[in-house]
Amino acid sequence: MGASDFSKLPHIGESLRRKEDYRFLTGAGQYTDDVVLAAQSHAVFVRSPHAHARINSIHTDAAKAAPGVLGIFVGTDVAADNINGLPCGWLITSTDGQPMKEPPHPILAQGKVRYVGDHVAMVVALTQQQARDAAELVEVDYDVLPAVVSVADAAAGTVAGAGLHDAAPDNHCYKWAIGDKGAVDAAFANAAHVTQLDLVNNRLIPNAMEPRTAIGSYSRANDEYTLYVSNQNPHVERLLMTAFVMGLPEHKVRVIAPDVGGGFGSKIFLYAEDVCLTWAAKKLNRNIKWVADRSESFLSDAHGRDHVSHAEMAMDKDGKFLAMRVHTDANMGAYLSTFASAVPTILYATLLAGQYTTPQIYVEVDAWFTNTAPVDAYRGAGRPEATYLLERLVSRCGWE
Structure with missing residues (x-):
């Protein structure tokens, strides 16, 4: 079918009236926070104010005695129920043949907190305000540790004592590469000109109009769970939560x-809050809702x-591309999120040819843990x- 045939298809070139807007414009949309279940209670999370700290103790007696409180959960409760950590869904193999380092990612912190906003405790109460008031009564004794937040500092190892995980004491998650390094190096050795570029692609925070929201529900009658959640892929969410975290039949x-x-990638992952609500709904036999506020979403x-990244392009005397090589240090944050390991590797390096004819490309990626929120797919x-x-890089080649 040629271009002229496509032009004859119905609606090509027409301005089509959207069909899905009417109910949103008239206030008839139903988001997760619009769902109200019977006997619905509310959860609030106590989060770490420190980027890196050891948890010496958590005192919850005053919070448990506060009005309306139904339950308070901490990391030891999670461990006692054998709830696993959040999984990363993509295994990357390092250049030495070893699998990437994937430290445990508990749904409530166990022993240490590793970024500002890390989950320390969950308070469940009859109303959201009661849960918030009680959360302020939870006392946590921290032993603050050195923190590394810059991926450049993590790669250089300049912050002493800032190892986040026992499984990765140097904070290195993996080294991954693609391409023929020997052929690329040979092309650079014979190049008439080499253009170089150092580039920082800064961290950003997603900011959807609707903050993340979830409702965990459990039925004793049939031993079934229901999770209402503002999520872009509920099938992946269910698979990861049942098979890898809670050990439940799907x-x-x-x-x-x-x-x-709004999601833009940030609502396609399995988050700790979703598991916490689902797990606690059975323990309390209550429907539990959590709605993030804007500041909490940022954290x-x-x-x-x-x-x-450092990138180089080798060219001949006429400016024709001969080879490109790139080294990228990628910040994973404190833990590996659902698709985090694939973003700076399979979804990044394989696209670096773009629309240009470059005979040889070699890309090397080092991934690092830092005391920051986990990094994952975004737009x-x-x-x-x-x-x-x-x-x-191509623009600089043209300038030079």
């Missing part, structure tokens, strides 16, 4: 995503980007990072 769990007020939603997920770097 048919015993429903995950329902009502209308979603706890998965962030995006955060790359520091294109690796592809925009690749395009930005490539176009900046």
